[in-house]
Amino acid sequence: MKLTINGAVHxxxxxxxMPLLWVIRDELNLTGTKYSCGVAACGAxxxxxxxxxxxxxxxxxxxxxxxxxxxxxxxxxxxGALSRVQQAWIxxxxxxxxxxxxxxxxxxxxxxNEIPQxxxxxxxxxxxxxxxxxxxxxxxxxxxxxxxx
Amino acid sequence: MTDRDNASPESxxxxxxxxPSGRPPRKGPSRRLLILGGxxxxxxxxxxxxxxxxxxxxxxxxxxxxxxxxxxxxxxxIAPDDTLTVIYPHADMGVGNGTALAQIVADELDADWDRxxxxxxxxxxxxxxxxxxxxxxxxxxxxxxxxxxxxxxVTRRIxxxxxxxxxxxxxAIPLTGMEGMRxxxxxxxxxxxxxxxxAWGVPVSEVAIEGGRLVHASGRSAGFGEMAEAxxxxxxxxxxPLKSRGSYRVIGKPKQRLDxxxxxxGEAMYSGDVRLxxxxxxxxxxxxxxxxxxxxxxxxPAEGRRGVAKVVTTPTAVAxxxxxxxxxxxxxxxxxxxxxxxxxxxxxxxxxxxxxKASAAGEGLKKDHSRGKAGVEIAAAGDKAIERVYTxxxxxxxxxxxxxxxxxxxDGELHVWGAFQDALSAKYQAAKTARLKPQQVTIHHTEMGGxxxxxxxxxxxxxHAIDIARQTDAxxxxxxxxxxxxxxxxxxxxxxxxxxxxxxxxxxxxxIVHAYAERHDPPxxxxxxxxxxxxxxxxxxxxxxAPWGAWRSxxxxxxxxxxxxxxxxxxxxxxxxxxxYRRRLLSDDARSLAVLDAAAEMSGWADNLAxxxxxxxxxxxxxxxxTIVCEVAEVVIRNDGSLHVPNVWVAADPxxxxxxNGFAQQMxxxxxxxxxxxxxxxxxxxxxxxxxxxxxxxxxxxMADCPRIExxxxxxxxxxxxxxxxxxxxxxxxxxxxxxxxxGERLRDLPLxxxxxxxxx
Ligand code: FES
Ligand code: FES
Numbered sequence: 074m075k076l077t078i079n080g081a082v083h084x085x086x087x088x089x090x091m092p093l094l095w096v097i098r099d100e101l102n103l104t105g106t107k108y109s110c111g112v113a114a115c116g117a118x119x120x121x122x123x124x125x126x127x128x129x130x131x132x133x134x135x136x137x138x139x140x141x142x143x144x145x146x147x148x149x150x151x152x153g154a155l156s157r158v159q160q161a162w163i164x165x166x167x168x169x170x171x172x173x174x175x176x177x178x179x180x181x182x183x184x185x186n187e188i189p190q191x192x193x194x195x196x197x198x199x200x201x202x203x204x205x206x207x208x209x210x211x212x213x214x215x216x217x218x219x220x221x222x
Numbered sequence: 223m224t225d226r227d228n229a230s231p232e233s234x235x236x237x238x239x240x241x242p243s244g245r246p247p248r249k250g251p252s253r254r255l256l257i258l259g260g261x262x263x264x265x266x267x268x269x270x271x272x273x274x275x276x277x278x279x280x281x282x283x284x285x286x287x288x289x290x291x292x293x294x295x296x297x298x299x300i301a302p303d304d305t306l307t308v309i310y311p312h313a314d315m316g317v318g319n320g321t322a323l324a325q326i327v328a329d330e331l332d333a334d335w336d337r338x339x340x341x342x343x344x345x346x347x348x349x350x351x352x353x354x355x356x357x358x359x360x361x362x363x364x365x366x367x368x369x370x371x372x373x374x375x376v377t378r379r380i381x382x383x384x385x386x387x388x389x390x391x392x393x394a395i396p397l398t399g400m401e402g403m404r405x406x407x408x409x410x411x412x413x414x415x416x417x418x419x420x421a422w423g424v425p426v427s428e429v430a431i432e433g434g435r436l437v438h439a440s441g442r443s444a445g446f447g448e449m450a451e452a453x454x455x456x457x458x459x460x461x462x463p464l465k466s467r468g469s470y471r472v473i474g475k476p477k478q479r480l481d482x483x484x485x486x487x488g489e490a491m492y493s494g495d496v497r498l499x500x501x502x503x504x505x506x507x508x509x510x511x512x513x514x515x516x517x518x519x520x521x522x523p524a525e526g527r528r529g530v531a532k533v534v535t536t537p538t539a540v541a542x543x544x545x546x547x548x549x550x551x552x553x554x555x556x557x558x559x560x561x562x563x564x565x566x567x568x569x570x571x572x573x574x575x576x577x578x579k580a581s582a583a584g585e586g587l588k589k590d591h592s593r594g595k596a597g598v599e600i601a602a603a604g605d606k607a608i609e610r611v612y613t614x615x616x617x618x619x620x621x622x623x624x625x626x627x628x629x630x631x632x633d634g635e636l637h638v639w640g641a642f643q644d645a646l647s648a649k650y651q652a653a654k655t656a657r658l659k660p661q662q663v664t665i666h667h668t669e670m671g672g673x674x675x676x677x678x679x680x681x682x683x684x685x686h687a688i689d690i691a692r693q694t695d696a697x698x699x700x701x702x703x704x705x706x707x708x709x710x711x712x713x714x715x716x717x718x719x720x721x722x723x724x725x726x727x728x729x730x731x732x733x734i735v736h737a738y739a740e741r742h743d744p745p746x747x748x749x750x751x752x753x754x755x756x757x758x759x760x761x762x763x764x765x766x767x768a769p770w771g772a773w774r775s776x777x778x779x780x781x782x783x784x785x786x787x788x789x790x791x792x793x794x795x796x797x798x799x800x801x802x803y804r805r806r807l808l809s810d811d812a813r814s815l816a817v818l819d820a821a822a823e824m825s826g827w828a829d830n831l832a833x834x835x836x837x838x839x840x841x842x843x844x845x846x847x848x849t850i851v852c853e854v855a856e857v858v859i860r861n862d863g864s865l866h867v868p869n870v871w872v873a874a875d876p877x878x879x880x881x882x883n884g885f886a887q888q889m890x891x892x893x894x895x896x897x898x899x900x901x902x903x904x905x906x907x908x909x910x911x912x913x914x915x916x917x918x919x920x921x922x923x924x925m926a927d928c929p930r931i932e933x934x935x936x937x938x939x940x941x942x943x944x945x946x947x948x949x950x951x952x953x954x955x956x957x958x959x960x961x962x963x964x965x966g967e968r969l970r971d972l973p974l975x976x977x978x979x980x981x982x983x
Pocket of ligand 1: 107108109110111112113114115116117118119128129130131
């Protein structure tokens with residue numbers, strides 16, 4: 074089956090029920106996307122499928138259409154330039170251990186694509202990924218900053 | 223059940239686990255005792271043997287060297303282009319301590335911050351942490367004056383003996399930084415300025431460091447890289463003059479964390495991200511009951527499945543090795559292992575907590591500490607004494623990265639890729655488990671996706687990885703599923719406290735007796751910060767079958783809740799505002815008062831009170847790991863009875879702050895971690911096994927329930943305290959105290975969100 078990830082087309086030969094996460098991590102070795110709960114409860118594995126945030130640990134690869142554009146954290150920076158979300162993340166010193174941050178950045182990217190100037194309530198509703206280090210206040214601040222950038 | 227009920231009166235000896243890091247008890251004499259003994263017996267010998275500060279530099283250069291660069295002192299490597307790499311003997315659990323430590327070195331050396339990089343020290347004896355050794359040596363006391371000049375040398379040797387590279391107990395900055403890294407920076411300055419003086423033929427007193435370069439009035443100047451090699455000819459003395467606080471230029475600045483950029487691009491590499499030729503992923507199922515074993519397992523349902531390379535068993539677990547973690551996991555879950563749960567088959571946390579309550583109410587408790595005659599006073603008061611009972615449940619660490627690591631046996635050596643709070647101890651444990659010599663084990667550092675104490679001395683995942691890897695030639699990447707991680711943690715202990723007090727005519731307590739179970743670390747966690755003439759604190763002993771591990775702030779996490787809830791109750795009994803009541807009891811402690819006042823002011827406490835308390839606020843103050851933190855929490859009870867915390871105000875005095883932005887981040891982090899525990903955290907053992915399995919039944923604070931957190935830092939000038947842990951202890955009581963303001967109901971059992979709360983009328 075063919076998958077288009079960060080603009081590149083990959084041929085993969087896997088069971089269709091394998092979650093997209095494990096195709097990305099263990100077949101294609103794009104390790105920026107993380108496993109934490111495996112049951113769609115935390116968002117560490119968030120990627121974008123045609124711009125929509127998807128918890129890839131619970132999304133069978135067989136359900137991904139061959140034409141779908143998948144974006145992982147490795148594809149967020151364009152031509153070596155960090156995206157405005159990534160820049161805002163650095164500016165606000167958001168990551169701590171960093172483990173949840175690929176998922177957070179992709180969730181925020183999707184949010185800003187859909188709602189360019191989100192309110193706090195919209196951030197509350199859309200940013201449901203867990204961060205055990207407690208970077209939420211800085212994620213919120215960074216999203217507002219990226220919205221203005 | 224535990225044998226807690228059998229706790230009997232014994233001597234007041236201190237248990238054998240007294241470290242600032244929450245080290246679990248070990249058999250035999252404590253490390254501190256060994257060290258003190260070692261000092262008494264062998265300390266002089268170490269000095270006599272001519273141990274110089276640079277006796278290890280050759281080994282350090284070999285281990286941390288890079289072609290063309292110079293390892294000037296153990297903490298610093300200098301490249302020809304003046305890039306300075308600060309090598310630090312700690313893990314970074316996510317708190318940014320590498321950056322803060324580098325700030326300390328850079329400041330002492332007046333280095334150009336833009337050229338500073340950080341690197342974790344290799345997990346090798348040559349990089350054992352001398353500053354920590356010194357702290358252990360000192361215990362609660364200062365170094366005896368005659369020893370002071372030698373302490374740094376001696377303790378470095380001791381750190382080697384102890385294999386110390388621990389990160390925990392918020393020690394990185396106060397000890398490694400303020401004791402070790404400043405000295406490293408000063409040593410580098412000593413060496414570089416002398417090298418320049420010799421090269422230029424001028425007195426060393428005329429060589430200065432400006433803008434990160436060595437300069438002389440004649441107009442000559444040189445970068446550090448140019449003088450680094452020549453600097454090695456100079457041996458700095460053991461004690462060097464250090465900068466005074468007023469002259470810091472990098473310390474105290476909100477420098478950006480150097481570890482962050484790879485964490486926004488996905489490049490940061492955690493152990494699960496390691497890829498090696500021929501590597502297999504391992505999914506494990508270990509016996510769900512602590513201390514239990516694998517009785518038998520028919521491995522055939524896993525064999526022959528796509529991608530599965532091997533099914534292996536160990537005495538306590540079964541694991542599947544496959545080319546893809548998902549395939550390994552599917553296969554291991556197809557098995558039906560038969561466990562022998564052993565002695566803990568009926569471990570039940572409800573029964574444990576009931577037993578703890580009973581023991582705290584019983585006789586024959588060990589003395590923790592006391593002053594005056596509190597026991598007599600309380601007995602005399604009879605049923606006039608105010609008595610309250612509090613409980614706290616077991617907690618898991620539940621870092622976002624589940625535990626695991628990579629192990630590979632090759633050519634008689636073991637290589638491990640992983641994240642450990644004390645990588646040097648991990649190396650020795652790995653050698654022991656693998657039955658190899660320490661020299662045959664190499665630890666390759668990876669990033670750590672959170673730890674909060676989990677990756678300190680409870681390295682079951684390392685042992686499992688080794689036990690599995692020794693059964694194959696392939697490198698093995700062991701990843702715990704969330705379910706395995708949550709059910710095989712080393713838990714924050716459950717706890718219960720019975721607190722009694724009598725109040726004097728002015729409402730202040732004249733005596734308090736605090737009895738609790740169980741006592742771990744640090745020793746001052748059960749202390750009241752308040753001026754009390756009569757106070758007695760006792761605890762019940764008894765080994766608990768539940769695996770114990772250091773959990774962010776350790777005993778402070780429960781004692782903060784017990785003590786600050788009880789003081790709040792006493793304030794209400796006395797008919798006084800809980801803030802002014804605490805103020806009165808802290809009137810002799812200027813540092814605490816300043817912190818208390820700052821938090822009250824930030825929250826608008828007085829105005830709110832004057833307005834009849836429309837906002838429901840609770841206050842709590844705790845000193846832990848050298849930092850005093852006061853938190854005010856606001857709660858809202860929603861119509862459905864659910865509890866929401868919209869705001870938390872934090873005032874903190876760490877004495878001196880290295881990186882204000884990083885410190886504030888740790889206060890936020892500590893509050894949120896503690897709030898998750900306060901509201902939701904609860905691990906239950908039922909029939910010998912942990913019931914909670916994933917985030918759907920072990921709930922977390924997320925963005926929508928995360929309060930706005932405002933942090934104010936007060937620098938009193940006291941000795942530098944920690945940052946990673948002190949934000950956690952006050953929050954549970956602050957919230958519970960606010961709930962009381964909101965509802966008139968006192969919640970004495972954690973977690974708070976479990977209580978049926980009536981919406982305020
Ligand atoms: S790992 Fe996918 S949501 Fe948690
Ligand atoms: S930064 Fe550590 S879990 Fe979010």
